[in-house]
Amino acid sequence: MANIQKRPNSKWRARYRDLDGKEHARHFERKIDAQRWIDEVTASLVTGQYVDPRSAKKPFKEYAEEWRAIQPHRPSTAKAVAQHLRCYVYPAWEKRALGAIKPGDVQSWVTSLTTTHGLAASTSRTVFNTVNAVFPAAVRDRMIPHNPCAEAKLPSVPRKKVVPLAVEQVRTLSEEIPARYTGLMLLGAATGLRPGELFGLQLRHVDLLHATVSVEQQIQQTAKHGVYVCPPKTDRSHRTVPLPRMAVDAMKAHLRDFPADGPEGWIFTAPQGGPVVYTHFMDGSWRPACAKAGIVKGTGHRAPRPPASLRQPADQARRVREDGLRAPRPHQRGHDAEHLHPPVARLRGTDPGRRRQGVRGPVRRCPATGRRSGVAAPPRADRSQLAADSVRTAKAAQPAPSQFRRPFAGRIRR
DSSP, X not given: OEEEEEOTTSOEEEEEEOTTSOEEEEEESSHHHHHHHHHHHHHHHHHTOOOOTTGGGSBHHHHHHHHXXXXXXXXXXXXXXXXXXXXXXXXXXXXXXXXXOOHHXXXXXXXXXXXXXXXXXXXXXXXXXXXXXXXXXXXXXXXXXXXXXXXXXXXXXXXXXXOOXXXXXXXXXXXXXXXXXXXXXXXXXXXXXXXXHXXXXXXXXXXXXXXXXXXXXXXXXXXXXXXXXXXXXXXXXXXXXXXXXXXHHHHHHHHHHSOOSSTTSBSSBOTTSSBOOHXXXXXXXXXXXXXXXXXXXXXXXXXTOOGGGTOOHHHHHHHHHGGGOOOOOHHHHOGGGGGGSOOHXXXXXXXXXXXXXXXXXXXXXXXXXXXXXXXXXXXXXXXXXXXXXXXXHHHHHSOOHHHHHHHHHHHHHO
């Protein structure tokens, strides 16, 4: 219900009640301005786009903490979000109201992440994604009308190619790393599993008879160097990966030297028992072994995961066929790793270029009719001569004009 009344001081007061029954009022010098404001508010109420003006005055930190408390984040994600807000966002907008933060303020803050805080472009984008999750939630809660992060320009991330480990480097590294982690390193090199997926393998996940390993869970690290079991990173991470002979032999040797405690027992364990902790493994085993093997820092995707150096194209094609799996998509593996995976069309043998090279047999068309033929195609040098012979043969088989024109002419005269 809205109305406009003239006050004793010659001003016009416009009043309305929101969905909660609270009354709001504003004073105007002209009645037409009051009527325009009432019309806009009424339209927003009818269309469901109404935003309480007092909601936008809520401090950013107060709303962000309420938003963070109700999110179903994993422990590692919750820790990262809290760190981003505490270190980079609250110092700038701790006491600012939600409605007072404009797109220009967001753009200035994004630029300061690289210039003032010295963050890398990829880290700046990660911090921005945290803030960009808070403001859309405020829009859905009708706290603010628009998201100020909508058109912010982010720093470009330079493309860097992943340098996988060579076969000789993998062999050298398997000799330098502790014996209890040799099988883990070779299995990661042969399958390309993530470190958490390798740490989360139990005996029930490995089928050496059929040479497969099932990825059903992973191990993540908590804030105090503890671990917890959680599902894989994405829905596509649930998969069954074939094992080459090298990985099968490595797993047999590992289980012989470090047997698992039943089907639910961990395949790879820490020296003190229990599942492997990521930081302990990297600092105590992986990085020292890389230093002894002379491997440059940054090679091998920062973890025992150099799949393309050992996996052959035939193994990748087999992985595509089994369980409907496809080659990793660019947005899932990162554009810096596109050179490690051949296109799916070439793995399946459906690429026209591959068919011409003999993957599915040569494709030949008849020079005279243009139809496909199953006969092997002749060398390119002989195709012109074959086409000329086909044309001459077709002309010789045609009847002469006199053979079919004279009889018809005689019948017409009779």
